[in-house]
Amino acid sequence: MNEAIKSVKLADMPDYELVKSGTGGCAGCPSPMGLRIVGKALGPNSIMVMTPSCAVASIGVMPKSCYDVPVLNVCFASAGASAAGVSMSLDAQLKSGELTGEKPTVFTWVGDGGTYDIGFQGISAAAERNDDFIHFCYNNEAYSNTGVQRSGATPKYATTTTTPAGKSAQKKNVPLLMLEQRVAYVATASLAYPQDFYRKVMKAKSIKGFKYIELHAPCGPGWKFASSDTVTLGRLAVKSGAWLLWEGEHGKLTLNTPTKPLAEGKMPLTELEDYLKAQGRFSHVMKSPQKDAVIDEMKAEIRREMDFMLGREKL
Amino acid sequence: MSKRMDTGNAACALAVKAANVDFIAAYPITPQTTISEKLADYAAAGELSGVYLPVESEHSVMSAVAAASAAGSRTFTATSSQGLLYMHEILHFAAGGRLPVVMVNVNRAVCAPWCLYADHQDSVSQRDTGWLQFHCASHQEIYDTVFLAYKVAEKVRIPAMINYDGFLLSHSMLPFDTLDQETINRFLPPYRPDWKLHPQWGGTFGNVAAAAEYSAYRNTLAEDTLKAADVIEEEARAYKDLTGRWHGGMIDVQGPQDSDVFLMSMGSMSAEMSLVAEALQAQGIKAANLKVRVYRPFPGAALRQALPQNAKLLVFDRNLAYGHEGGALLMEARSVFYDSGKAVKIAGASVGIGGVDLPAAMLTEKALALLEGLK
Numbered sequence: 001m002n003e004a005i006k007s008v009k010l011a012d013m014p015d016y017e018l019v020k021s022g023t024g025g026c027a028g029c030p031s032p033m034g035l036r037i038v039g040k041a042l043g044p045n046s047i048m049v050m051t052p053s054c055a056v057a058s059i060g061v062m063p064k065s066c067y068d069v070p071v072l073n074v075c076f077a078s079a080g081a082s083a084a085g086v087s088m089s090l091d092a093q094l095k096s097g098e099l100t101g102e103k104p105t106v107f108t109w110v111g112d113g114g115t116y117d118i119g120f121q122g123i124s125a126a127a128e129r130n131d132d133f134i135h136f137c138y139n140n141e142a143y144s145n146t147g148v149q150r151s152g153a154t155p156k157y158a159t160t161t162t163t164p165a166g167k168s169a170q171k172k173n174v175p176l177l178m179l180e181q182r183v184a185y186v187a188t189a190s191l192a193y194p195q196d197f198y199r200k201v202m203k204a205k206s207i208k209g210f211k212y213i214e215l216h217a218p219c220g221p222g223w224k225f226a227s228s229d230t231v232t233l234g235r236l237a238v239k240s241g242a243w244l245l246w247e248g249e250h251g252k253l254t255l256n257t258p259t260k261p262l263a264e265g266k267m268p269l270t271e272l273e274d275y276l277k278a279q280g281r282f283s284h285v286m287k288s289p290q291k292d293a294v295i296d297e298m299k300a301e302i303r304r305e306m307d308f309m310l311g312r313e314k315l
Numbered sequence: 316m317s318k319r320m321d322t323g324n325a326a327c328a329l330a331v332k333a334a335n336v337d338f339i340a341a342y343p344i345t346p347q348t349t350i351s352e353k354l355a356d357y358a359a360a361g362e363l364s365g366v367y368l369p370v371e372s373e374h375s376v377m378s379a380v381a382a383a384s385a386a387g388s389r390t391f392t393a394t395s396s397q398g399l400l401y402m403h404e405i406l407h408f409a410a411g412g413r414l415p416v417v418m419v420n421v422n423r424a425v426c427a428p429w430c431l432y433a434d435h436q437d438s439v440s441q442r443d444t445g446w447l448q449f450h451c452a453s454h455q456e457i458y459d460t461v462f463l464a465y466k467v468a469e470k471v472r473i474p475a476m477i478n479y480d481g482f483l484l485s486h487s488m489l490p491f492d493t494l495d496q497e498t499i500n501r502f503l504p505p506y507r508p509d510w511k512l513h514p515q516w517g518g519t520f521g522n523v524a525a526a527a528e529y530s531a532y533r534n535t536l537a538e539d540t541l542k543a544a545d546v547i548e549e550e551a552r553a554y555k556d557l558t559g560r561w562h563g564g565m566i567d568v569q570g571p572q573d574s575d576v577f578l579m580s581m582g583s584m585s586a587e588m589s590l591v592a593e594a595l596q597a598q599g600i601k602a603a604n605l606k607v608r609v610y611r612p613f614p615g616a617a618l619r620q621a622l623p624q625n626a627k628l629l630v631f632d633r634n635l636a637y638g639h640e641g642g643a644l645l646m647e648a649r650s651v652f653y654d655s656g657k658a659v660k661i662a663g664a665s666v667g668i669g670g671v672d673l674p675a676a677m678l679t680e681k682a683l684a685l686l687e688g689l690k
């Protein structure tokens with residue numbers, strides 16, 4: 001699978017820029033970085049649906065917008081239903097002849113808060129109905145916009161402003177839930193692997209129905225690392241196994257490079273500690289007398305997940 | 316035109332089918348459910364011009380219809396009670412976004428405790444969301460108000476809620492007349508907005524606004540909602556000219572216009588109230604029924620114009636304004652006549668909460684008691 005859409009070098013991606021200069025995002029923000037790749041893959045004939053998040057807070061003040069495509073800014077729990085509403089409205093108007101030409105690609109750009117927590121019901125329902133749009137979750141593992149509070153995607157032990165002693169619960173795995181909803185297409189992606197991300201967006205664009213792509217999006221101010229290190233953090237997450245790259249179609253799973261060789265032991269995992277110590281939100285772990293035990297627990301969880309996914313791939 | 320004998324919800328679904336609606340989203344709740352089911356039947360049979368999206372909650376219903384409206388569709392949904400409360404956040408969004416969504420709310424009491432029967436607490440609780448609110452007193456009025464609501468909503472770019480009482484109207488069988496498609500199309504042509512959320516039009520919708528721009532948008536909505544009263548009067552008259560049907564403009568005064576006593580209410584109660592007016596007349600009291608057809612915008616100008624000097628206004632609310640004596644209508648009626656230059660004596664009561672039956676005899680007694688208190 002996935003052979004139809006070939007890998008494209010960064011230099012060969014279209015010149016089109018979805019994010020105009022002047023976005024209000026922080027230096028090193030993963031959201032505009034991700035959206036640039038999305039724009040290159042989808043092109044200007046697109047409609048974006050957004051929920052409250054850093055990506056909206058940085059859009060610019062009305063009537064200006066830093067995004068080149070039409071944007072519908074909806075309420076926090078609305079992404080799934082609103083994107084479905086836009087997409088079905090377009091279908092109806094194309095059918096009646098009220099609109100002509102190619103159907104614009106409808107996509108959402110929503111944080112982990114809007115996806116894992118408050119908006120989950122609507123997104124899961126859109127997935128179940130197989131509504132025709134791409135849901136993007138840019139996962140910075142917290143509610144960054146409101147000052148970095150915990151979300152269902154915050155990993156265990158990470159500090160946020162509402163888990164000052166470190167989170168005690170495990171994060172959810174929404175991409176896996178989407179795989180088990182057997183959606184038309186689901187993929188995880190990383191800013192450190194832009195070609196892989198681009199290919200996945202192109203793939204999603206080529207499929208009618210519900211598509212889910214989750215982009216791991218390290219957040220400097222939230223995770224406490226320098227603004228120049230966003231991509232480095234993303235790469236460390238993948239190489240240490242803290243973030244897995246894979247895709248699935250109608251429940252059929254494929255692990256991607258380098259996650260697959262890492263999981264199979266054909267490539268050595270980067271030390272998890274290198275990933276943890278490159279950011280501040282785990283610094284209490286690094287200073288703790290239980291440091292080794294905690295890191296062992298985290299590694300065991302990564303191993304469990306890799307084994308699970310290797311087995312799941314065989315189904 | 317043909318005569319039908321059916322439920323209020325069936326009248327509603329027939330009108331929606333005929334109204335060139337492009338997009339419907341729905342979620343079940345008693346007593347609205349049979350509207351959504353009927354529309355699903357029409358969609359399955361290919362009798363609907365538009366598409367039908369069965370979503371998983373009312374928050375999603377309103378999120379979907381608001382988005383489809385922004386994308387250029389004429390949209391419809393129906394709800395009741397908890398469903399309407401659950402939409403609250405997106406009701407503000409739709410009005411702020413000037414999206415002419417039309418929704419039927421089949422009035423029902425709100426929880427706790429659970430109660431399936433009619434009162435207006437659900438819609439009155441949404442008073443300040445920026446929606447137009449119509450109330451109907453008969454099946455015929457339900458059918459006709461669907462077309463009027465679209466016409467007005469699209470003209471003033473403000474969403475409209477059509478209310479009618481659960482079970483009393485939604486499930487009772489009564490005769491009503493439909494209209495032929497040609498007449499409907501003449502009154503309500505297909506929706507052609509001048510802007511759509513689409514790359515061909517460009518632009519952005521609902522992003523962050525600075526205080527000055529934000530207040531300008533919202534103040535304009537407030538002004539345009541008041542101005543909508545004239546549009547409603549005008550379109551109701553245009554509908555009458557075309558079809559001969561009249562349910563009032565903002566209000567409908569039934570009985571002598573120079574009455575001493577006016578009996579004000581909204582919803583199905585205002586049908587019962589004409590019997591009360593007759594009962595008072597039989598006792599030598601000059602009384603008229605005053606039906607509030609539109610609750611938002613509030614018919615202030617219409618009331619000030621309709622009531623003669625020194626009239627007595629008896630207000631019957633089917634809602635409770637907690638922490639205040641009397642209900643929402645009473646409160647607003649008082650504010651309309653305060654400093655108006657018209658000496659009007661006002662009294663009122665909240666009745667029929669949770670669907671408590673409102674026979675004319677009981678309402679007559681209540682009216683006489685209120686009049687006694689005004690002496």
Ligand SMILES: Cc1ncc(C[n+]2csc(CCOP(=O)(O)OP(=O)(O)O)c2C)c(N)n1
Binds near residue numbers: 112115146
């Ligand atoms: C109903 C509602 N509750 C709370 C908020 C406040 N709020 C705005 S953005 C946000 C967090 C967004 O988190 P996420 O979706 O992860 O995006 P990020 O800020 O991380 O980019 C919250 C809680 C809101 N806008 N609406």
Ligand SMILES: [Mg+2]
Binds near residue numbers: 113140
């Ligand atoms: Mg987030």
